[in-house]
Amino acid sequence: MKIPSSPPPAPICVPCRLAAIGAVVLAMAGGFAYVAGCLTPHRLTTHRIIGAFEADNGPHPGFRRNHAKGVCVSGYFDSNGNAAALSSAGVFAAGRTPVIGRFAIPGGNPSAADTSVPIRSLALVFTQHDGEQWRTGMNSVPLFAVRTPEQFYQQLVAAKPDPATGKPNPATLKAFYAANPETQPLQAWVKGHPPSSSFANGSYYSVNAFRFVDAKGEVHAVRWAMVPETPFTPVTDAQKAAKNFLDADLDQRLQSGPLRWHLIVTVAALTDPTNDATHMWPNDRQQIDAGTLVIDHETAQDDGPCRDITFDPTVLPAGIETSDDPLLAARSAAYSLSYNRRTREEALNPNLHHPQQDGDRS
Known part of the structure; x- marks a missing residue:
């Protein structure tokens, strides 16, 4: 994990201290403070974002405020060395890196049906031989609905259930x-791509842009995707009628052997934006197969290895850096606050019980 740069002297507040964790440059530290609301107290804060998640999904003590329903997985990444020319990170040197991960669906309700959303997620932490970590949270869509934390908060507010109907x-x-036409590309993509029938046969995308730094110090703007070896099939009618088919399917597949994805790194052209997650880069950009992710084990989150991990995408090893995408600072700050709240709830109530059918604790 890279040691964050120290921000300039400023009045200290608790949200700023939490939000600044994981910042790697002065600008990012400022971004965390902005999102936490310490520099602009009348604007958006991390507490307001997490509060909106709670308002949308209801109280679920001890669970993540988003992606509450999921399962721990583990395995390794087998690098072929192809991406070492782009990044000096140890994970890209030829060889094997251990991985802990988590499959989940979006939303803060751990009892939600697997078909309640058309998106799946895969979060991973790679632990290099030198102890540094690369953490990434990916979704089964290649772009995001909005560009800024403010828009994301407005979307959460707009999606708050009506008390009369229980639905937005x-x-x-x-x-x-209508007020945010940037949402149209994601809506169009989702309409043309049915949800996968399994965690195992879906592709997972970084969505945000990052920067790879090579051994010479040269910077390359990139995005990445985990592309499965398992052939894609859409969700079936029988699965649509089931509530918890994704975890059961994953367990059954792993009993037959490990599952594999290829890490495909896409390199941006100079004209490609890195600060707009609603914008997809053209399909003709350079792509590099950096190696194979192998998942060979799953564990319920009540006692699994991913339970106490925050998959903060700004926790990066030397050789990988954040881009200027404003969503990255907001994600990091929100993950930190969510973690603090759920662990405090468990500390105050050690008898919290989370039935397996309601989703795993995280």
Whole structure:
């Protein structure tokens, strides 16, 4: 893990201290402080973002505020050395790196049906031989709905269930989408790509841009994806009627052997934006197969190795850096606050019980 740079002297507040964890440059530290609300107290804060998640999903003590339903996995990354020319990170040197991960679905309700959302997620932590870590949280869509933390918060507010129906108000959501046309590319992509029938046969994308730094200090803007060897099939009618098919399917597949994905790194052209997660780069950009992710074990999150990991995408080893995407600082700050809240809830109530069918604790 890279040691964060120290921010300039400023009044200290608890959210700023939490938000600054994982910052690697002065600008990023400023971004964390901005999101936490310490520099601009009347603007968006991390507490407001997490509060909106809780308002949308209801109280679920001891669970993550987003991606509450999931399962721990473990395995390794077998690098072929192809990406070593782009990044000096040890994970890309030829050889094997141990991995702990987590499959999940978006949302803060651990009892939600697997078909409640069309998206799956895969989060990973690679631990290099030198002890540095690369953490990444990926989704099964290659782009995001909005560009900024402010828009994301507005989207959460618009999606708050109406007490009369228990569902979001269609008129409110329509008004949000009309006011934010950046959401249209993701909506179009989702309409043209049905959800996968399994965690195992889906592709998972970094969504945000990052920077790889090579041994000469040259910087390369990149995104990446985990592309499965298992052939894609869409969710079936039988699965649509089931509530918890994803975990059961994963367990059954792993009983037959490990599952594999290829880490495909896409290198941006100079004209490609790195600060806009709603914008996909053209398909003709250079792509490098950096190696194979192998998942060979799963464990329930109640006692699994991913339980106490925050998959903060700004925790990066030397050779990988954050880009200027404003969502990265917001994600890191929100993960930190979510972790603090759920662990405090468990400390205050050691008897919290999370039935397996309701999703795993995380």
